[in-house]
Amino acid sequence: MLPKFASVIAKTREEALSWLSSLENPRIIAGGTDLMVKMRAGKQYSHVIDVAGVPELLTMTETDGRLSVGSAMTHARLSTSEPIIRNARSLALACGLVGSPQIRNMGTIGGNLANASPAADSIPPLLIHDAVLVLESKETRRRVPLEEVIVAPYVTSIDRKELLGSVEINPLRGYREGYRRVAKRATWAISRLGVAFAIKEDKGRFTDVKLAIGSCTPMPFRPKKVEDLLKGAEKNEAIITEAIRMALEEIKLISGIRPSYAYKLPVLKGILEEVLRG
Amino acid sequence: MKTISFVLNGKKTSIEVDDNETLLGALRERLGITSVKEGCGIGECGTCTVLVDDEPHYSCLTLASKANGRDIKTVEYLSSSGVLHPLQEAFIKSGAVQCGYCTPGMLLCAYSLLLKNADPDARDIKEAISGNLCRCTGYIQIEEAIKNAAEICKCDR
Numbered sequence: 378m379l380p381k382f383a384s385v386i387a388k389t390r391e392e393a394l395s396w397l398s399s400l401e402n403p404r405i406i407a408g409g410t411d412l413m414v415k416m417r418a419g420k421q422y423s424h425v426i427d428v429a430g431v432p433e434l435l436t437m438t439e440t441d442g443r444l445s446v447g448s449a450m451t452h453a454r455l456s457t458s459e460p461i462i463r464n465a466r467s468l469a470l471a472c473g474l475v476g477s478p479q480i481r482n483m484g485t486i487g488g489n490l491a492n493a494s495p496a497a498d499s500i501p502p503l504l505i506h507d508a509v510l511v512l513e514s515k516e517t518r519r520r521v522p523l524e525e526v527i528v529a530p531y532v533t534s535i536d537r538k539e540l541l542g543s544v545e546i547n548p549l550r551g552y553r554e555g556y557r558r559v560a561k562r563a564t565w566a567i568s569r570l571g572v573a574f575a576i577k578e579d580k581g582r583f584t585d586v587k588l589a590i591g592s593c594t595p596m597p598f599r600p601k602k603v604e605d606l607l608k609g610a611e612k613n614e615a616i617i618t619e620a621i622r623m624a625l626e627e628i629k630l631i632s633g634i635r636p637s638y639a640y641k642l643p644v645l646k647g648i649l650e651e652v653l654r655g
Numbered sequence: 656m657k658t659i660s661f662v663l664n665g666k667k668t669s670i671e672v673d674d675n676e677t678l679l680g681a682l683r684e685r686l687g688i689t690s691v692k693e694g695c696g697i698g699e700c701g702t703c704t705v706l707v708d709d710e711p712h713y714s715c716l717t718l719a720s721k722a723n724g725r726d727i728k729t730v731e732y733l734s735s736s737g738v739l740h741p742l743q744e745a746f747i748k749s750g751a752v753q754c755g756y757c758t759p760g761m762l763l764c765a766y767s768l769l770l771k772n773a774d775p776d777a778r779d780i781k782e783a784i785s786g787n788l789c790r791c792t793g794y795i796q797i798e799e800a801i802k803n804a805a806e807i808c809k810c811d812r
Contacts, residue, residue: 384657384674384720406718413677413716414697425674427721453710477786478764480698482710483717564785565699 379416384425390433390513390542393426397538398515400424405540407434407449408483410476411492434487434542437461444548445511448487448541452499453478455486464548467502467573470556474498477565487541493527493596494567500527500597501573501589502556506546514538520545530595549575552585553655557648568592569637570645574652583607583616586653590624593641594631600624607653617653621646659723663688664732672719679703679714681722682729690730690759694788701787704760705729711764711786730759733766742766745804746797753791760787765801773809775801 384406387393397403402423406412416422428434434449437460444464446455455461456473475481475489475498489499490510500523508523512535523544526533535541552575560566571591577584586607591597603624610616625642635641660669663686672681682688682705694700696715703715706728733740742765745751752758761784768775768783775783780801781794789797 379675379677382675384718386720386723409716409718409721410698410713413718417696425718427718429721476698477701478783479701479704479711479713479786482707483712564782 379413380419380421382416382422382425384427386427387431390431390540393428393431393540394513394515396424396426397540400426403537405491407485407488408451408480410480410484411488428540429485442548443545445543445545446486447543448490449485450487452476452481452484452486452489456481464550465502465506465546466554467505467556467575468499468546471498471502471558471571471573474556474558474568480565486544490523490526490544491533491535491541493531493533495530495595495597496568496571496592497597498556498558498568498571498591501571501591503544503546504589504597504599505554505573505575505587506549509545510535511542511545512536512539513542514540524599527596549587552577552587555652557652559644559648570641570648571597572645572648572652576653576655578612578655581612583610583612588624588649588652590628590645593628593645598631600627602627617650620653621649624649657720657723659720661722661724662726664728664735674720676719677715678705678712678717678719678722678727681719682714682727688729688731692756692759694756699788700757701760701764701784702757704763704787706732706763706767709767709770711760711767713786728763728766730762733762740766740804741807742769742801742804745800745807749796749800749803751792751796751800757787757789757791761789761797765804768801769805769808773805775805777802 404422406425406427407429434447436447438445452472452475456469462469489497509520510526554575557572558568559570560568573589575587586604589599603620656671670685682691692702694702698713698716704711705714708726764784780798
């Protein structure tokens with residue numbers, strides 16, 4: 378049984394924002410795949426505002442070379458969307474691996490971000506695409522980089538009165554891009570490791586490398602020093618070995634030594650080797 | 656309370672639901688459709704699967720109010736003409752039913768797959784039922800049944 382709450386169904390963005398500002402303890406719901414589980418476990422809200430049908434949150438637009446993805450778009454839609462496959466292959470792949478078909482038909486990208494799990498599959502791809510979240514309240518509108526929105530595992534800087542309207546990403550063309558993950562099972566499993574990558578090479582050199590690692594540290598992160606090391610470097614085993622050593626060191630620096638690292642770090646090393654060698 | 660109207664197994668339906676009611680609860684308690692079951696209640700087992708506009712959803716994690724204006728199908732739809740659907744026949748023939756608890760959800764996921772893909776390979780079938788747990792058959796018979804039904808449905812076209 379779910380706790381008592383009143384539910385309202387927003388038809389427009391304005392309606393959702395106005396309810397967010399006037400109601401006492403509201404919570405946004407879209408797919409419900411995380412929130413319904415939490416409410417069932419006892420989490421209480423006075424009101425639940427359903428935004429799954431708000432047209433503005435279901436659209437994808439391209440402006441000034443940036444792609445804006447509506448927050449209520451489902452994983453199923455993103456994983457098969459032509460513009461996403463073309464501009465952000467890692468995101469399409471990651472969305473296609475979330476949960477199960479039912480979860481992908483229900484769960485949304487906005488929900489995945491607002492839940493801010495360290496193992497959220499959509500986050501590493503969004504990081505390599507320099508994602509910026511558009512957060513709106515009745516009075517304000519701000520654009521915040523994804524790195525700054527997630528402040529701790531399952532904690533974001535999104536205000537209670539704010540609605541995550543869309544996610545803006547930088548398309549990457551001409552990159553070898555993908556998403557690799559390790560989980561206990563092939564499907565319906567939480568990622569134990571997730572690596573998003575986009576690599577550009579020319580005449581035996583790395584001209585650009587973008588990497589993001591999920592499920593290893595409290596928040597998925599981009600090892601920027603490793604990216605800088607590789608950018609412009611000649612592609613050879615020595616540089617790849619050094620890059621991976623630096624990435625593993627950075628993880629230990631962020632999290633200290635964790636019991637799971639006995640397994641995770643050697644596996645991550647293997648994934649990074651494959652990804653960088655290409 | 657809210658009044659919601661939707662198409663249930665091909666018939667227009669209108670009911671009153673509580674704000675905090677799940678679609679699973681509404682189907683079982685208000686409409687008597689007990690083929691939709693609560694297994695885990697947290698979207699892992701798939702016994703509560705219904706089709707929303709022909710796509711599988713977990714009804715245990717769906718607010719009843721979300722059904723408003725949508726097309727909802729449960730396993731009853733498959734035999735609504737009075738004859739078992741080729742998928743149901745194939746499940747029986749292949750021994751894909753043991754305790755039966757997962758069967759309605761499996762059938763709906765298989766039906767949704769065949770709507771989109773008339774010629775699924777083994778991988779497509781595994782993927783389609785990957786959000787549904789069966790603790791009896793070990794899946795082999797279910798996959799076989801779906802493969803066989805796909806062949807029969809192709810011949811019927």
